[in-house]
Amino acid sequence: MPTPPDPVRRATAAEVARLAGVSPAVVSYVLNEGPRPVAPATAERVRDAVRQLDYRPNRAARALRVGSTGMVGLILPSVSNPFFAAFSEAFQAAAHQQGLAVIAASSDAVLAQEQELVESLPRHGIDGLVVATVMHLADSPALSDPGLPTVVVNAPFPVPGVHALGPDTRQGARLAVEHLLTVHGHRSVALVSGETAAERPTSRELGWSQAVSACNADTGPIVRVPFDRLGGLDAAQQLLALPERPTAVFATSDAQAFGLLHGLWSAGVRVPGDVAVVGFDGTDDGAYAVPPLTSARQPVAAMAAAALDALHLPPGSSHELFALDLVVRESCGCRPA
CATH class of the missing domain: 3.40.50.2300 (Response regulator)
Known part of the structure; x- marks a missing residue:
């Protein structure tokens, strides 16, 4: 019985062919399911040799032949x-x-x-x-x-x-903000937005603005920070430094919301007792935040x-x-x- 090749290198199609007693072309026909048919017994011998030698086709070489690397x-x-x-x-x-x-x-x-x-x-x-x-x-x-x-x-x-x-970030943002305004009765919602170089408001900010207008609410303060946890922590510090602390905040990413929650907790601010928070993304991590995070969920x-x-x-x-x-x-x- 042929000895399997040195495990530090890959087996070759030629070695599979020798073990199965066929030509390299037949090995190719079996592995690629064509273009020529192979007798079932012969095909099974090839597959047995592939398993014994742990043969793995070279994708790069196959790409040269069929134009796909997978x-x-x-x-x-x-x-x-x-x-x-x-x-x-x-x-x-x-x-x-x-x-x-x-x-x-x-x-x-x-x-x-x-x-x-x-x-x-x-x-x-x-x-x-x-x-x-x-x-x-x-x-x-x-x-x-x-x-x-x-x-x-x-x-x-x-x-x-x-x-x-x-x-549909505008729809998702509006959904989250309207929940705070209509279900929980807040009169305004602060916005923690991502820092961007764009001159126009982002679609998440537009969704927040549309919800505020639709509910005849007051426009809350806007804080622009990076879309990460440190950005959310910075946002908490900025919001708590305002003369009038907001009662509700919409963060445009869950990562920001996690940092925001930590910043509020560190300052002794109760969520949702003192400040309600909603996020955007709906990640599974939100279920493990303290308290668990309400969020607009992306599919x-x-x-x-x-x-x-x-x-x-x-x-x-x-x-x-x-x-x-x-x-x-x-x-x-x-x-x-």
């Missing part, structure tokens, strides 16, 4: 942000179901770095690219063409030349699956928005179920 790229703004961590998990799970591998990279929420990755990742032989963008509407025409199927996610606006999708699994499916669309432009629902917990003032 790998897709994923660019994320941050791997520490709980929403993008959840999106990454959902995307990789969807890719696995299709037999695809994922190469992920972080742009550190820097647009220039995102653009560099859009240009560099295709050199690693990926078949398609999904970009969780930090672009704003004014930036979208500047997206580099990576020369392969590309889908932009985290996009509440269309992106010229590519298929794009994202949460992560649906968006991840849609992004992967959009890679197979014909070249062109499209834009799809996904509605959010509200995960009601205790930080807003609702009692636990």
Whole structure:
């Protein structure tokens, strides 16, 4: 019986062929299910040899033959942000179901770095690219063409030349703020918004503003900080330094909300007794906040699956928005179920 090859190197198709008593071409026909038929008994001998030698086809070599590596790229703004961590998990799970591998990279929420990755990742032989963008509407025409199927996610606006999708952030923000105003009777809601270079208000800020107008409420203070926990902590300090402390706050990301909750707790402020808080993202981490965080929830699994499916669309432009629902917990003032 042939001795398996040295475990420090991969077995080859030729070794599989020798063990099975067939030609390398027959090995290829069995593994690729064609183009020529192979007798069932012969095919079984090949599969037995593959298992004995732990043979794994060289994807790069196969790509040269059939034009596909079975790998897709994923660019994320941050791997520490709980929403993008959840999106990454959902995307990789969807890719696995299709037999695809994922190469992920972080742009550190820097647009220039995102653009560099859009240009560099295709050199690693990926078949398609999904970009969780930090672009704003004014930036979208500047997206580099990576020369392969590309889908932009985290996009509440269309992106010229590519298929794009994202949460309906205006609808989600309005849903969260209206809950504070109508269900809990607050007369105003402070806004903790992300720092951006955009000249126009973000869609989350527009949703907050529309909710305030629709409920004839007073416009609350706005604090602009990074979309992370430290930003939320800074926001808590700024809000508590105001002459009149707000009774309710809407944070435009769960990460900000977590920092905000910690900052309020550190200052002895009770949530929701003194200040009610709602977030945006609806991550699972919110269930473990103190108190558990009420938040507008993005449909992560649906968006991840849609992004992967959009890679197979014909070249062109499209834009799809996904509605959010509200995960009601205790930080807003609702009692636990």
